[in-house]
Amino acid sequence: MKLMIQIPCFNEESSLEATLADLPSGIEGIDQIEVLVIDDGSQDATLEVARRNGVDHILRFAQNRGLGHAFASGMDYCLRHGADIIVNTDGDNQYAGADVALLVQPLLEGRAELVIGDRGTQSVDEFSQRKKWLQRVGSRVVSRLADLEVPDAASGFKAYSREAASMISMSTSFDHTVDHLIQAGRKRIPTTSVRIRTNAKLRESRLFGSGYEFVGKSAEVMVRVYSSYGALRIFASLGLLTFGFGVLLGIRFLYYFLFSETDHLHVQSLILAAILMLAGFQMVLTGIVADLINSSRSVLEDLSYRFRRMETTRSDSSDPPGES
Incomplete structure (x- = not known):
């Protein structure tokens, strides 16, 4: 059983080393763990940090192509290299790397093909009340559209079986979270969630400038995909x-x-x-x-x-x- 952990990065030199150090070196039921760093046109030393830490695979783009494109390219790369399970995490060390073991467990047990890491957003101290409200409402809307029970729709910490990764495509360059959940629901891919831990925030999100911008872009993705x-x-x-x-x-x-x-x-x-x-x-x-x-x-x-x-x-x- 081969697990590949992909990490899309854009200017993550300050956090990538901690992210890599936090990943597990072994998991029961997994024979082989490999790490893929996707350098999406970084202008800092992200590539050098990845090389210095001896990651197994590096996929590099000369120019920034967006998270959606980087994610999809990483998934294709992992499938071509024989991954049985693909875990996606962020290069900002937001998610506890040790919880990869929790994330892949439902896949190993055959209970699901797609597993979402639930951050328990309502109990995250760093989230403002407005952000908690937006997360709760957004997750309910996505759950309704996808016909799935998803407590944390915006989570980027996911585990895919080879079957699920082969079935899901990318229809937007903005983000993969909402897009993939709606596809998973419409294609009847068995999906579940597990509670995971988060690390202290090292930087503000670069994906969107404000909560309202995130809501607007997510709504656009929902309408387009649905x-x-x-x-x-x-x-x-x-x-x-x-x-x-x-x-x-x-x-x-x-x-x-x-x-x-x-x-x-x-x-x-x-x-x-x-x-x-x-x-x-x-x-x-x-x-x-x-x-x-x-x-x-x-x-x-x-x-x-x-x-x-x-x-x-x-x-x-x-x-x-x-x-x-």
């Missing part, structure tokens, strides 16, 4: 509702046209009714087109899954550790 899987239901519901309002206004016009004795026929109602009915019809058509596009996406995802499985079966792992 719409990809439920486009027909969303657009058809909105279209039928709009069309229905148009029909009601049309009936109102007919009532005054047939039974009113005044010269005022409420032509405005007829015009608005026509607009609403046309808009509703177009929404339904948009939903149908989007559903057809989603069907094509499902085919592409299935092909990607099959290709990844072929790659991992073929390599398992013929490539030596090193730097890319």
Whole structure:
């Protein structure tokens, strides 16, 4: 059983060494542990720190491509190098590395394919009351959209089985947390959470400037990902509702046209009714087109899954550790 721990980094020279030192060297049930550092265009000494600490693999980009791209590239790299379990952690030493053992336990026991590290955000002293509230509300919304019970949707401390990593794709360059949870729910990937510990904060988050910016970007990801899987239901519901309002206004016009004795026929109602009915019809058509596009996406995802499985079966792992 091979475990690979990937660490996406962007200018993490001050914290990467502590992050690496905190990782376990052995876990019961795991035969081999390897570490992958993904240097996402760092302009400091992150690469040198990784080399100095003798990490097994380094994946380096000349320019910053964003957390989502770095994460997805790391997952593909781990799959190509024969990982049976992939753990993602952050380079800022936010998560207790020793808890990797807790994170992979449900996978080893066959109880889940994806495990989320629950920080217990409501009890984290460094979080303000506003941030705790946003975390709680955000997790509830994501849980509802994904049809999963996820107490800490924003956690980046995750463990993936090879099967789960092969099934999940990346649809945004912003972040992988919300995106992957919704995909896991829609693809019926067995998912669970375990309580983990956190270390003292060494720096502020670079992923977003404020809590409101994070909420805005996360909401954008939610809408984009959820719409990809439920486009027909969303657009058809909105279209039928709009069309229905148009029909009601049309009936109102007919009532005054047939039974009113005044010269005022409420032509405005007829015009608005026509607009609403046309808009509703177009929404339904948009939903149908989007559903057809989603069907094509499902085919592409299935092909990607099959290709990844072929790659991992073929390599398992013929490539030596090193730097890319």
